[in-house]
Amino acid sequence: MSDARKHTEVAxxxxIRADGALLLSTRPEGKPYAGxxxxxxxxxxxxETVxxxxxxxxHEELGIEIGAAEVWKVTxxxxxxxxxxxxxxxxxxxxGEFEMREGQQMCWQQLPLEVTPVLPGALPVLAWMAEERGLAALAATPPAA
Incomplete structure (x- = not known):
């Protein structure tokens, strides 16, 4: 990895809904990894702070106003x-009511997720969420070949 590449900071x-479901949405057309x-x-x-x-x-993407948001992990x-x-x-x-303002789709998902493909950067976080919830089989890394 070259030190010349600068990090893009992303919030x-x-x-997380009361029943533990997680909100996911699709990447809009025209962006890398669309869909x-x-x-x-x-x-x-x-x-800006995170x-x-x-x-x-x-607010721009989904039309909602969020309550408190504190950083849980950084990857x-x-x-x-x-x-x-x-x-x-x-x-x-x-x-507020969810509005898909970028033409994306959204869905609520329990672990393990049923939607695919999932953006690669989210995979470690899904494993930590599974571990927190005692879903060890989802959190385990596959054995080396």
Whole structure:
């Protein structure tokens, strides 16, 4: 990995419904990995905190106002188009009706997810969520060949 590549800072919302279901949406047409399922969020703009960026992005993408959002985990993923640092925030409170403002699809999913393909950067977080919920089989890494 070259030090010349700059990280893109991204705020990501893991919206968790009262029954434990997670909100996923598809990447819009025209973006890298269009049609892949992901947790909603987006890039931090200059001067924004992670929570401010997440609040703005979820309003722009989904039409909702979120409650408190604190960073739970931070991961990095090296995509062909961008080196991203993902700031994962669990969100349990929001107001408003969901509107898919970028033409994306959304769905609520329990673990294990039924939707595919899932954006590669989300896979570690799904494993941690499974581990937290005692779903060890989902969290386990496959044995080496």
């Amino acid at each position: 990501v919302g893991i919206l 892949y399922w992901e947790f909603p969020g987006g890039k931090l703009e200059a001067g 929570e401010q960026a997440l609040r703005r992005e979820l 990095e993923h090296d995509y062909p188009h961008a080196l991203v640092r993902l700031h994962w925030c669990k969100v349990r409170a929001w107001r």
